[in-house]
Amino acid sequence: MQEVKSDPVIRLEGVARDFFDGKQLRRVLQKTDLDIYPGEFSIISGPSGSGKTTLLTIMALILSPSEGSVLVQGNDVAGLTEDSLAALRLRYYGFVFQNAALISALTVMENILIASVVQGGSVSKKVRERAEAILERLGLMEYAHTKSEGLSGGQKQRVAIGRALINEPMIILCDEPTSALDVESSTIVMETLKEISRENRGVILVSHDPRVFPYGDRLIQLEDGSIITDTGS
Amino acid sequence: MRRSAALKMLFHDRATALGSIAGVVAIIFLVGQQLSIFFGLLNFTSVLVDNSGADIWIKTRNTDNINAARTIPIAYRDRIMGVRGIEWAEPIVVGAGLLKLKNGDYLAVQVFGTRRLRLIGGPSRFYAGSLEGLLDGEGVTVDRLDLELLDYPSVGDIFEVNDKRVRVRGITQNMRGFNGTILYTNLEKARELVKMPADRCSSLLIKVQDSTNVKDMVLLLKQILPKADAVSSKELSRQTKLYYLQNTGIGFSFGFTTLVGALVGVVIIALTMYTNVISKTRDYAVLRALGARRRDVFYIVFMQSMYIAAIGILVGFTLLSLFLTFTKDTDLPSYMPWWVPPIHAIGTVLLCILGSLIAMRRAVRIEPATAFR
Numbered sequence: 282m283q284e285v286k287s288d289p290v291i292r293l294e295g296v297a298r299d300f301f302d303g304k305q306l307r308r309v310l311q312k313t314d315l316d317i318y319p320g321e322f323s324i325i326s327g328p329s330g331s332g333k334t335t336l337l338t339i340m341a342l343i344l345s346p347s348e349g350s351v352l353v354q355g356n357d358v359a360g361l362t363e364d365s366l367a368a369l370r371l372r373y374y375g376f377v378f379q380n381a382a383l384i385s386a387l388t389v390m391e392n393i394l395i396a397s398v399v400q401g402g403s404v405s406k407k408v409r410e411r412a413e414a415i416l417e418r419l420g421l422m423e424y425a426h427t428k429s430e431g432l433s434g435g436q437k438q439r440v441a442i443g444r445a446l447i448n449e450p451m452i453i454l455c456d457e458p459t460s461a462l463d464v465e466s467s468t469i470v471m472e473t474l475k476e477i478s479r480e481n482r483g484v485i486l487v488s489h490d491p492r493v494f495p496y497g498d499r500l501i502q503l504e505d506g507s508i509i510t511d512t513g514s
Numbered sequence: 515m516r517r518s519a520a521l522k523m524l525f526h527d528r529a530t531a532l533g534s535i536a537g538v539v540a541i542i543f544l545v546g547q548q549l550s551i552f553f554g555l556l557n558f559t560s561v562l563v564d565n566s567g568a569d570i571w572i573k574t575r576n577t578d579n580i581n582a583a584r585t586i587p588i589a590y591r592d593r594i595m596g597v598r599g600i601e602w603a604e605p606i607v608v609g610a611g612l613l614k615l616k617n618g619d620y621l622a623v624q625v626f627g628t629r630r631l632r633l634i635g636g637p638s639r640f641y642a643g644s645l646e647g648l649l650d651g652e653g654v655t656v657d658r659l660d661l662e663l664l665d666y667p668s669v670g671d672i673f674e675v676n677d678k679r680v681r682v683r684g685i686t687q688n689m690r691g692f693n694g695t696i697l698y699t700n701l702e703k704a705r706e707l708v709k710m711p712a713d714r715c716s717s718l719l720i721k722v723q724d725s726t727n728v729k730d731m732v733l734l735l736k737q738i739l740p741k742a743d744a745v746s747s748k749e750l751s752r753q754t755k756l757y758y759l760q761n762t763g764i765g766f767s768f769g770f771t772t773l774v775g776a777l778v779g780v781v782i783i784a785l786t787m788y789t790n791v792i793s794k795t796r797d798y799a800v801l802r803a804l805g806a807r808r809r810d811v812f813y814i815v816f817m818q819s820m821y822i823a824a825i826g827i828l829v830g831f832t833l834l835s836l837f838l839t840f841t842k843d844t845d846l847p848s849y850m851p852w853w854v855p856p857i858h859a860i861g862t863v864l865l866c867i868l869g870s871l872i873a874m875r876r877a878v879r880i881e882p883a884t885a886f887r
Contacts, residue, residue, distance in 0.1 A: 334886050343803060343882045364807050371805025378885055384797045386526030387519060398515045399806035401813070444804075456886050 288355060289316035290373070290451045290483045291340050296349035298335050310335045311507040312349065317485060319451060322478035323513065324494055325487045327503035333487045334456065336503065340485065341374060341454050342366045354451070371400060375445030375482075377455040377474075381437035383429040383444070389416070390425040393443045408447065415443040419473065435466025442473055453477060455486040459493060471496045516810070520817040523794060530790040531822070537782030537869060538826020539833065541862045544775030546834040549854055552768040554847025559692040559758040560751040562608065562626060566635040568719035569728045570735065571750050572603075575743040585714040586742050593738055594720060599731060601723045604634040605715035607701055609708025614674040616665045623675065623695045627704020635719050637698050639687035643669045647683025648700050655684040655698040659845040663695075676707050688843055692758060720744075776865055783822070783869030791815060791873040798877055799884035808878040815877045819870035823863045830862070831855065 298310040310332040317323060317340070327333050338344040339351060342358055343366075351358050353369055361369070375396075383392045393412045394404050416422045419439045424432060429440060438458055445453050455474065459467040467490075475496045478484040486493065494500055499513030525531045557564070563571065572594070574584040594603040607627035612620040628636045628648065636645050641658040647669070648655070654675070656664055667673070671682045675697065689696060705712065722731050728746050735744035745753070759765040791798070798811050834850075841848040 338883050338886055341803065341882075343886075367802070367805050367807045370803065374805075376800075376803055376885070378800065378803075382796055382800045382885055384519070384523065384800070386522040386797075391515075391519065391522075394515060395519055395801070396804045399801050399804050400810055401516060404515050 287319060289318050289352075290354060291315075291317040292350075292352040292355075293340070293346075294350045294352070296339060296346040296351060298332075298339060298344065299347040308347075309506050310339070310346075311505075313508060315501070315508070315511075317452065317483045319483050320478060320481045321499060321513070322475055322484045322497045323486070323499040323501060324497035325485065325501045325503065326489055326491075326494070328489065331503040332506040333489075333503055335506075337454055337456060337485065337487050340452075341376070342370055367400070371448060373451045375448065375450035375453040377438070377441045377445050377453065377458045379457040380461050381429075381434070381441040381458075383437055383440055385428065385430040387429060388426050389421060389429055389432070389440050389443075392429050392440055393447050396444045396447050411449075412443070412447055415446050419443050433466070434462050435469060438462060438466070438470050439473065442470070442477070446477065450482065452483045452485065455484065455488075457488055457490075458486065459488065459490060464492075467492065516814060517817050520814040521821050523797065523814070524790065524818040524821060527790055527793055530786045530793070533786035534783050534790070534819075534822040534869075535826045535829065537779045537786065538823055538862060538866055539779075539830040540782060541776055541779030541865055542827055542830020542858065543833045543837070544778065545772050545862075546830065546850070546855075546858055547837050547848070548768055548772045548775060549858070550834070550838060550841075550848040550850045551846065552764065552772075553851055553854070554849040555692065555764060556755045556758065557849050558690060558847055560754040561689060561691050561696070562635070563747055563751045563754060565638055565689065566606075566719050566747060567638075567721070568604075568635065568747050569722045569725060570720040570732055570744055570746055572718040572720065572735065572739060572742050572744050573716070573750075575741065577743070585710060585716055586718070588713055588715045588718075590739055590742060591718055594718065594735065597731075597734065597738065599723050599727060601721040602632070602634070603721075604629050604632060604719045605701065606635050606717050606719060607704035607708060607710050608716040609704065609710065611675045611697060611707050613664075613695070613697065614677075615663070621660075621663060621695065622693070623697045624691050624693050625675070625697050625699065625704050625707050627699055627701040627708075629701040633700070634721075637684070637686040637689045637696075639689060641685040641687040643682075643684030645684065648698060650681065650683050651700070652679055652681045652703060653683035653699060654680040654703070655686045655689075656682055657686045657688070657690045657695055658843075659688065659690050660695045661685070676709075678703075678707055680707075690845075690847075776861075779862075780865050780869040783819075783866055784872050787815075787819065787822075787870045787873035788876060790818070791877045795880055795884060798880045799882055802880060802882035803885040811880065812874055812878050815870065815874045816867075819866050819874075820863075822870075823866040826866070827859050827862055831859075 293315040295312045297312045299306045299308050325333050339346050397408050474484050502510040588605050591603045609625050611623045611625045613623045633645055633648055647653045667682050673680050732744045838848055
């Protein structure tokens, strides 16, 4: 029986991106069509310079494509203002960056909560309870009031996952989250992300580490700005 | 939450945060102490007027500096005393003198003569002796700030001024003038010292019965004495200060050093705030990626500059008040009018924002894509 997929959370239609390298215009991402579905763990891989990060930042609404359309929840984001794109990121997206990129001046709890109030306002009781539940789930409750700089790499990355979850996003974008981690920490992080994708969230992970491939439902491989393999299509 | 995050991000790099605070402290303290000395010196210029206890001064026309006033006929007093509403009118003599020091050198002094028995316009603050000492025919006062210069005289010691004998009958407390020591004495002794004829005086000090009526009385006295000038003490004090401001270098000198103090502070703030933003580039990029708008990042850096301003102002004014306390009653004139600190604080906040502008500009230009590099 054929699996029926829900509507994609992100759809790229003929998206391409050019950069001016100082001498000439260079196409770093060829025309690409891609659908990302909720509940799907997609891994984007490829050698350095293949266009992984360009593709990720276009999906993150941070980089605008030179050609084509990006649709989030079925809505074309072309022409939206920078503030509207920021509002979409806040509402639908969670991010896990390379080396966690936590704010070292803040505690674990503050790092998670700041993601809910970046546009102002105060932290509601509900959000605080959600943060506590996330920390509990990630096994980090005892570090809630510890400065993030005092944590190990694996713990930091789990806090970053917690930060990505606080706004209950539809999509979580991960940029090389295991690149600086040992095998044990990588395994914990990948299993956590896999678990999160099962909660009907689309998880997209960029990595060139083949050890993470088995965790994905879908492997998208890029080379010279083009998708050469997509196990999900 | 954003405000506390801003504070924590600021103090996470303590060296740059303290550097920025030092910039604000520099503005508050350097500018503040320059201003206090400036106002202290200005007060010296008008000490004769401010200390007179009079409501109105009668002086020669076209003289806007009481220290340089020429003489008027003492007979004016009789005409003034005939005016309804005048409580008293007292002549004073102001002139220059040379006081012979114990080592044979001379010290330029300003002689101020006040009429016995009222001794109106005489000194009000005494370190030793009292105003009644001027009732003595040759009695004078010297100021405590000049004791070292005068080789620490005691009450009863004798000096020569313009080759005439005077006897120290009191030591005043901070009653120095802009031109140096003021030697208070009685009217007769002052006439003798500055060689002023008995039918002349430098000015007439007037007290009116109804102090709310000074303005009208000034106008009336101008009509009665068309060859002289009547001016309220308040206005004369202002005119005298303005004269010194315009005709000496103190305005420019203090203005320049104040400007340099402010500039040094702004540069320190600008450099340290910018360094702070640069070192936190990835943090701001992450916030932008998470959904912060440019104005949200601006808000964080703006709040940081406000924290710096608040802490710096607190520390700066504490240091400034210590400076004012330690320089009180010393030969360093320092005086801070009540209205200066609030203006100084507001000005400093604006300078702190000015210093933070480059950092704010840099912060709002950080692109969220930086978080992925």
